[in-house]
Amino acid sequence: MFPQQLNDTRAFEIAKALLDGFNRHYRLFRETSAAAKQRFEAADWAGQQRAQRERIVYYDLRVQEAVERLRSEFRAHELPMDVWHQVKLHYIGLLTNHLQPELAETFFNSVTTKILHRSYFHNDFIFVRPAISTEYIENDEPGSLPTFRVYYPTRDSLRETLHRIVTNFQLQREFDDLDRDVDLVLQAVDREFGDMRIRTNFQVQVLSSLFFRNKGAYIVGKFINGYREIPFSLPILHDERGRLYIDAALFGEDQLQKLFSFARAYFMVEMEVPAAYVHFLRSLMPHKPRSEIYNALGLHKQGKNLFYRDFLFHLRHSSDKFRIAPGIKGMVMLVFDLPSFPYVFKVIKDFFPPQKDTTREQIQAKYRLVKQHDRVGRMADTLEYSNVAFPFERFEEDLVQELLHYCPSQVEISDRDGDGQVELIIRHVYIERRMIPLNIYLQEATPGQVEQAVIEYGNAIKDLVAANIFPGDMLWKNFGVTRHDKVVFYDYDEIEYLTDCNFRRVPPAPNEEVEMSGEIWYPVGPRDIFPETFGPFLLGNEKVRDVFMRHHADLLDPEFWQGHKERILAGHMHDVFPYDTCHRFRVRERTAPAERPVDEPVVP
Numbered sequence: 001m002f003p004q005q006l007n008d009t010r011a012f013e014i015a016k017a018l019l020d021g022f023n024r025h026y027r028l029f030r031e032t033s034a035a036a037k038q039r040f041e042a043a044d045w046a047g048q049q050r051a052q053r054e055r056i057v058y059y060d061l062r063v064q065e066a067v068e069r070l071r072s073e074f075r076a077h078e079l080p081m082d083v084w085h086q087v088k089l090h091y092i093g094l095l096t097n098h099l100q101p102e103l104a105e106t107f108f109n110s111v112t113t114k115i116l117h118r119s120y121f122h123n124d125f126i127f128v129r130p131a132i133s134t135e136y137i138e139n140d141e142p143g144s145l146p147t148f149r150v151y152y153p154t155r156d157s158l159r160e161t162l163h164r165i166v167t168n169f170q171l172q173r174e175f176d177d178l179d180r181d182v183d184l185v186l187q188a189v190d191r192e193f194g195d196m197r198i199r200t201n202f203q204v205q206v207l208s209s210l211f212f213r214n215k216g217a218y219i220v221g222k223f224i225n226g227y228r229e230i231p232f233s234l235p236i237l238h239d240e241r242g243r244l245y246i247d248a249a250l251f252g253e254d255q256l257q258k259l260f261s262f263a264r265a266y267f268m269v270e271m272e273v274p275a276a277y278v279h280f281l282r283s284l285m286p287h288k289p290r291s292e293i294y295n296a297l298g299l300h301k302q303g304k305n306l307f308y309r310d311f312l313f314h315l316r317h318s319s320d321k322f323r324i325a326p327g328i329k330g331m332v333m334l335v336f337d338l339p340s341f342p343y344v345f346k347v348i349k350d351f352f353p354p355q356k357d358t359t360r361e362q363i364q365a366k367y368r369l370v371k372q373h374d375r376v377g378r379m380a381d382t383l384e385y386s387n388v389a390f391p392f393e394r395f396e397e398d399l400v401q402e403l404l405h406y407c408p409s410q411v412e413i414s415d416r417d418g419d420g421q422v423e424l425i426i427r428h429v430y431i432e433r434r435m436i437p438l439n440i441y442l443q444e445a446t447p448g449q450v451e452q453a454v455i456e457y458g459n460a461i462k463d464l465v466a467a468n469i470f471p472g473d474m475l476w477k478n479f480g481v482t483r484h485d486k487v488v489f490y491d492y493d494e495i496e497y498l499t500d501c502n503f504r505r506v507p508p509a510p511n512e513e514v515e516m517s518g519e520i521w522y523p524v525g526p527r528d529i530f531p532e533t534f535g536p537f538l539l540g541n542e543k544v545r546d547v548f549m550r551h552h553a554d555l556l557d558p559e560f561w562q563g564h565k566e567r568i569l570a571g572h573m574h575d576v577f578p579y580d581t582c583h584r585f586r587v588r589e590r591t592a593p594a595e596r597p598v599d600e601p602v603v604p
Helices: 009-034 036-041 045-056 058-074 081-094 101-115 158-167 178-193 252-259 274-284 290-296 300-316 360-372 397-406 438-444 447-466 512-516 542-556 558-569
Strands: 148-151 203-207 211-213 216-225 228-238 244-246 333-337 343-348 383-391 411-414 423-433 479-481 487-489
Touching: 009 036, 009 045, 009 058, 009 081, 009 101, 036 045, 036 211, 045 058, 045 360, 058 101, 081 101, 101 274, 101 300, 148 158, 158 178, 158 203, 158 216, 178 216, 178 228, 178 244, 203 274, 216 274, 228 252, 228 274, 274 290, 290 300, 300 383, 333 397, 343 360, 397 423, 438 447, 438 479, 447 479, 447 487, 447 542, 447 558
Parallel strands: none
Antiparallel strands: 148 203, 203 216, 211 216, 216 228, 228 244, 333 343, 343 423, 383 423, 411 423, 479 487
8 A cells, every 4th residue: 555645855866866876877878879879970880889788787787886875875675665666756756857758767677776676576565667757758858859750751852851861860970972871762662662653641750860780770751641651760870981971771670670670789779769779670660579679779668567467467368378488408508488479588497417517607608709799790689687587387387397497596486475365486597589580490391491491501600600709509400480481590608709719620640540439539629619610510411511511611611700700809990781682772883892781692
């Protein structure tokens, strides 16, 4: 029950301190995101990647600052429940005209759950459901930017409108030939619209901020022609002379879904009202969960919060049971899923077989590396949770036994609230998008699908190499196939930076007897890699081997790996594009021969 009156002066001061902590967080978040424009203009690619990594940890730092302040100034961990009731009510009042209320509510949850005992985690103390609506929020202050700009071209003026859309972003670097690029976009628009007559209410709506990631800036918007809406994005890149050009015109939900994929790094976007950006992006990608859109915008804690709400809602409206995930069992992770829910749950085991020389801490460090690194569309994003309570009756018996056997330190079964509802609590779990394991996909694929999947597998490895990642265990079972038929890596316990590895040739055996013995006759350092030895583990299937050797034989050559390592150490950053070659405008002088679109082989 909430108190009848707000009579404790500490409650308001605590609520205000909490909001001060959030406001500081979002101010720093916005400043870093806004500075992406200057980094793009300066071609500061290393700075862009560094800022992307550093921004991810901002939230946890600000949460810890708020926790320490509340404990030291207010002895918050000793306050009675009645005071915390009042804190939440005051906080709701402070959010009435706030421009990021949903983010502030999540921040409140993050701080209070670090202070309060877990038995308090229910509706009275945290925001299980949002208290403040995010519908139609806009900053009405004079001089503030609207969420999106609207243009009303006629057929004759569409070219001028496209030109104005680009120049309105006021990029401080010269275009190589903007008139040429606008003509190419206009041709693509004409192909997309066909001979459809432009109606009286023809509009172009464009989000007011550019989306920055790695070496690209993206215009995002939609064409509205009568009752038809067509999402679009225009990627802007630097050419080899440092001038700007529009590289492609992407249309439709599927292309936008690839651009905002869960397997890619987060965007840098200057947003005053993030909920308005999410609302606009949902109109472009109605099948993409709001949680994944928040993630893509760099607001991964909000995405994590929304995902958990969606998960609890799904549990209430389903009846199937958690099971051991299909496929080959992992040596490091115990993986389970809920058949009706498109995600998998991964728990680090308490012990590993001898060939896995690792620790829980090292595995967690690998997952943090992936979270902060450029995932180039080839590594799945992971949500990390602590002390997750599942209804015990929803678990199959063999899964419970596996958890108790392999992960006893991570599992607790109890009626913690004393209400007769037994829960299975997992102390630490990772959650990822479910994909078809590549080894299973290959078993059931047609010859054409096998060829495409093997080509994609090699491209996935080469994209990871371009991002300075050596995947370690490259077995087919550690890769998955998405609904867009993209191959994505998802087993991170053996990944290393490419630049930390030593790629060597296998030295000749001293004699035939030693060579035939099966024993290693040469010294091997802790990070020595011998690409020639990959074949026996990967290419037992003759059909797979044939496709692999035609398209990716260079992956068995140490020179391929060493060459990329040397280029990365020299400061080169590869381009890996989030769209297919067929969408790129073909202009010879702007195509860098040593860099590749996502679906073409790397030139070593």
